[in-house]
Amino acid sequence: MIGTTPDKGKVNTTLLGGGFGRKAEADFIVGAVSLAKVVEGRPVKVIWSREDDTRHDKLRPLEAQHIQVGLDADGKIVGWRHHVEADSIFARTMPELFKEQHGHDDVVTEGARFNYSVPAHRIEYLRQDNGLAIGFWFAVGVGYTRFGIECMIDEVAAATGADPVQLRLELLQDQPRARKVIETVAQIAEWNRQRDGRALGSPIPTHSAHIAPKLPRSVSTGNWARSVCTRSGARWIRESRHIEAMIIVGITNVTSQALFEQVNIVDEEAQEANFDPG
DSSP: OOSSOGGGOOOOOOOOSSOTTGGGOOHHHHHHHHHHHHTTTSOOOOOOOHHHHHHTOOOOOOEEEEEEEEEOTTSOEEEEEEEEEEOOSHHHHOHHHHHHTTTOOTTTTTTOOOOSOOSEEEEEEEEOOOSOOOOOOTTTTHHHHHHHHHHHHHHHHHHHTOOHHHHHHHHTTTOHHHHHHHHHHHHHTTTTSOOSSOOEEOOOOSSEEEEEEOOOSSOBTTBSOOOOEEEEOOSOOSOHHHHHHHHHHHHHHHHHHHHTOOOOEETTEESOOSSSOO
């Protein structure tokens, strides 16, 4: 673009926190380089407005999941098929890698692999090309694949009459760290205590588990999960405040994403431009 070779340039890589996937795109560099050519000899700094960045963002892919579970005569899970349909991020950002993986996108299907002990586990991905330039957003696939997995575990528990926490512990017989995390957070939340008019949601079986009050069917801004019990099973922690901050932002983000956040596209234009409701 600038008619030179890499050895004539220098890139200063800066650290960026809170990029949430936006930092994976390099489109902002094009504007800065274009201006630098025009005003040669003087420094150029380009800052996108929040409105421009939001309206021209590469959004997370729209996806659909179909999970099928096979049970034996005792109600034990013996087979698991997880089918994911969505557009591909790799097809745009890393086409050669996408081709090498024969059309599989590890980022879009991220999280479909789990540490539950299931004899037969199959993951399928089918690209649904909608002609949109989609991109990375805060772990991408984990946000919806793990949600689907945990919903299915709860459905199996309901269908077989099993306790949701106990079912997860049985499926994690070979995962002592994960079991310890779930056992600890269940104890903190007093999982077995009877509650009037309110229930608890089951934990997520990674090395960080959460138990929160289940949301009512009708949810408003002032009526949602009031507290979350969390337990992390990280083996090595260099800076505990960073771990705590990541857990807090994860809880906040997933609640906000599930209840409030959305981007509406009308006539090929994003209607939301900032973090405010308007």
